[in-house]
Amino acid sequence: MKQHSLKISLIITLIMMLMAAYSAHSQEEDVKTVEDDAFTEQMRPIVPFLHDEHNEIAEIAECGVCHHVYDDNGLLSEDETSEESQCSECHLPAKSKDKTELIKYYHNQCKNCHLQRNAGPIMCAECHVK
Amino acid sequence: MHAVYNFVSGPLLWVSFILFFGGSVYRIVSMVRMAKKTDPVVYHFWSLKYALRSIFHWIIPFASENMRKQPAMTIVTFAFHICLFIAPLFLFAHIILFKASWNISWMYLPDTVADIMTMIVIGACIFFLVRRLKLPEVKYVTSCSDYVILAIVAAPFITGFWTFHQLPGFRIMGIAHILSGEIMLAAIPFTRLSHMFFFPFTRGYMGSEFGAVRHARDW
Amino acid sequence: MTESVSKESSLIADEGLDKGLARLTSEKIEKTIKTILTNETGARLKTYVSTCVHCGLCSDACHVYLSNRDPACSPVGKIKQTIWEIVKKKGKVDAQFIRRASEIAYTECNLCRRCAMYCPFGIDISYMILIVRRICHKLGVTPHYLQDTAQSHSATLNQMWVKDDEWVDTLQWQEEEAQDEIGDLRIPIDQEGADFFYSVIAPEPKFRAQLIYQAAVIFHSAGVSWTMPATPGWDNSDMCMFSGDNEMMGRLKKAHFETAMRLKVKKIVMGECGHAFRSVYDVGNRWLGFREPPIPIIHSIQFFYELLKEGRIKIAKKYAKTVTLHDPCNTVRGAGLHEMIRMIAHETCEKVIEMHPNREHNYCCNAGGGVINCGPPFKNKRVENNSIKADQLRNVKEQGAETVIAPCHNCHGGLEDIIHTYKLDMDLKFLGDIIYECMEKPEE
Known part of the structure; x- marks a missing residue:
């Protein structure tokens, strides 16, 4: 027994x-959404983001394309990447209360690339789907 | 879609800003200079004290006799003008765009509040439309351009509401929203919407004449 | 019903308008309008036309609109039919248009300026109507009776074709009459260095000579130093200001001011007339280049107020009948004298009932602005177009008012017709009538 x-x-x-x-x-x-612990208050619906699928379609192989690291001189580091950390760790310095700062980086990261490549969503509601 | 978006949010936006700010400055400066030549009386009788006294009585709800006689119009028109300015200037989505483009930001409204304000603007436009169609004294002096101007003002708010609520076709509406906002801005200096910046001049001059010369109230 | 008023009005025959119309050609119309718009208008007109949002909120300001509810008679309705078209078509309008514009500008607007207080932008509608009148004057399409008055001004420097000898004769006649009551009373003629020159409108010597008598009694009792001129320049009235004949208006005001200078007086005190006050205090002086009148101008309302306040005249027995007060546009909206009217009324009368709206918000008598001077052809329309004033009067009559005090000649004319037509059976008085009747007079 x-x-x-x-x-x-x-x-x-x-x-x-x-x-x-x-x-x-x-x-x-298998990342499915864009989230960041710094966003305590949700102004818009969370953006659905199928990481692998996106990168396949966008033909992004290098992690550093998105998960970049800049060195102390402000230069893009060639061999370091940052997929272990959240964007807010660098882009919301000194516990700034102005969340628009962090939002700006998120938007520029996605939207500017989409505009450059003429592909992917660019308008508010295309990402922040209700 | 990307090309259209790039165009309306890029070059067209600059065109509308230039037309709005440049046009407003041009209209005011040319009016002020023309008045010096053709209507010096305005300069001779302008009195800051009485101009402000009059303006004050006409920017406070119900501070003038006519406003008290037309309570519905007073409430609607004040709500309309307040929301017309506050909602777009303090809209979260707009602030985010300012921040992304020019790295500037300021306080913003909760979305629910902005949404209600948008509905107030749209509702007020409907009120103005009904007024134009139904009241004989308004209908009589209404021309085609009055409807066009009303549409120019209502359009950014209708399309904005549409886009925010993600109603069907919101992508096209989003583009229409940007475009209609630009049309409105560009139209302000060159249509009767110029009352936005001529108001202090016309009201102030009448206030000066009534106050300093005629010792009477004009509200 | 609203339709019928405007249609009917355009059928009114008037010799001045009809004959003027016959002389018009489209080239003349266009050329005249262009000349005036280019040389005499500018920033104000342009701003007013491009700022008006066609909201119609000025409608409730206008006694004509309130009386007939015809949207064509609202302030902006009148502007739409006149200056908007003229500006839009750059003067390419036809003779019939000018005829209608002339009738609107001369007979459906009193230039009372109430609409400027109701327009949220403070657009000066009466200014624009005056531009229309100016154009009509230059085109020679003015109502016959009004033009006749303007001709009189031009030929005699007074409104009523009063000849120079008739004027002095009337003063001496009134002096004699008054001496029956007060033996040593004088009407000092051409007395240089007197404190003030008392100026009147020509209808006083022509029809209402007793007003000069009463004024003389009041001045004599108050012991003031005054004079009246023996020469043209004694008349302060000004129909040219309303017909659009600005050049003639300038001549009239110049003669008036120069008469005061010749007499070396300290100020001009003027009789109970509204439009004349507007002319010397607000409009004519500006045409001559004076920001303010070159010599202080005191309206009778203010002069009587000062005499009472200083105790120079005393009230023996208050006026027994209940009175109501009609505020004349040109001395109330034009000079803010309304509280003085009230002080005088309360000093001299047992009971005063207010009409509403009042003070700056008064309704015009519909005679002002030269409308009554357009004469009999337009009389019925003038009276019909002010039923709102009749309602106001009826309302105070029901509360017991028997006498209407209106310190203005035009108002008297207008109210008299209204009282008669609407069978209101009320007395009409000037402040001078009441003061003369109730004051302590020197025993003689």
Whole structure:
């Protein structure tokens, strides 16, 4: 009886670990929205963003195209990327209350690229879908 | 779509700003200079004190006799003019665009408030339209251009409302919104919408004549 | 009904308008209009025309519109039919248009300026109507009776074809009459260095000579130093201001001011007339280049007020009948004398009932602005177009008012016709009538 229950516990633990590992994996790899912890108040609906699909269509292979890092001299770093951090970590300095600053960076990141490439959404409601 | 957007939000926007600011300055300066030549009486009798006294009584709701006689019109027209200025200038979406383009921002309204203000402007335009169609004394002096001007003013608000609420066809409406806003701005100096900046002059001059010469109220 | 008024009005025959019309050609119309628009108008007209948003809010200001509810008679309605078209078509309008414009400008607007207080932009509608009158004058399309008065001004420097000897004769006649009451009373003629020159309008010597008598009694009792001139220049009235004959208006005002200078008086006190006050205080002086009149001008309302306040005349017995006050546009909206009228009325009368609206918001008598001077052809229309004033009067009559005090000649003319036509049976008085009747007079 004891052995039996031990087996069951082990199996359950194993399943849970697998699930946890899987979910951790999905968070990292399969991004579906644009979110940032700095946005405490939602002025507009969250932007749906299928990371992998987007990059496939847009033919973006390098992480650094979006997840850029600038060095102390303000130059784009060639070998560093920033996918581990949220945009607000750099783009909302000193706990600024002016969220429009961070919004500006988000919008410029998406919209300017879309305008340059003549592809992708550019108007408010195209991204902030209700 | 991208090319159209680039065009209306880029060069056209500059054209409308130039027409609006340049046109307004041109209209005011040419009026002031022309008055010096043709109507020096305005300069001789202009009195800042009485001009301000009169203007004051006409920018406060119900501070003039005629406003008290026309309560519905007074409420609508004040609500209209206040919302007409406040909603677009303090709209979150507009501030974001200013911030993105020129890196400037200022306080903004909650979207619900801006939405209500937009509806007030549209409602007021409907009120003005009905007034033009129904009141004999207004209908009599209404010309085609009055409807055009009303449409020019209502359009940015209708299209803005449409886009904000993401009603069907909001992409086209978004473009129409930018375009109609530009048309309105550009139209202000060159149509009767110029009452926006001529008001202080005409009211002030009448206030000066009534106050300083005729010792009477003009409200 | 509203339609019928405007249609009917355009059928009114008038010799001046009809004959003037016959002389017009489209070239003459266009040339005249262009000359006036180019040489005499500018920033104000342009701004007024381009600022008006066609809101119609001025309608409730106009007694004509309020009386007949015809949108063509609202202030902006009259502007639409006249100056807007003239400006838009750059003078390319036909003779019939000028005929209608002339009738509107001369007989459907009193230039009372009430609409300027109702227009949110303070657009001076009466100024634009005056431009229309100016054009009509230059085209020679003026109502016959009004033009006759203007001719009189031109030939005699007074409004009523009063000859020089008749004028002096009338003064001496009134002096004699008054001496029956007060033995040592004088009407000082041409007395240099007197404190003031008392100027009147020509209808006083012509029809209402007793007003000069009464004024003389009041001045004598108050012990003031005054005089009246023996020469032309004694008349302060000015129908040329209303007909659009600005040049003649200038001549009249010059003669008037120069007479005061010749007599070396300190000021001009003028009789109870509204339009004359407008002419000397506000319009004519500007035409001559004076910002303010070159010599102080005191209207009778103010002069009587000062005499009462200083105790120079005393009231023996108050006027017993209940009175109401009619505010004349040109001394109330034109000079803010309304509180003085009230002070005098309360000093001299037992009971005063106010008409509403009053003070600056008064309704015009519909006789002012030269409208009554357009004469009999337009009389019925003038009276019909002021039923709102009749309603006002009826209302105070029901509250007990028996006498209307109107310190203005034009108002008297207009109100008299209204009282008669609408069978209101009320007395009409000048402030001078009441003061003369109620004051303490020197025993003689």
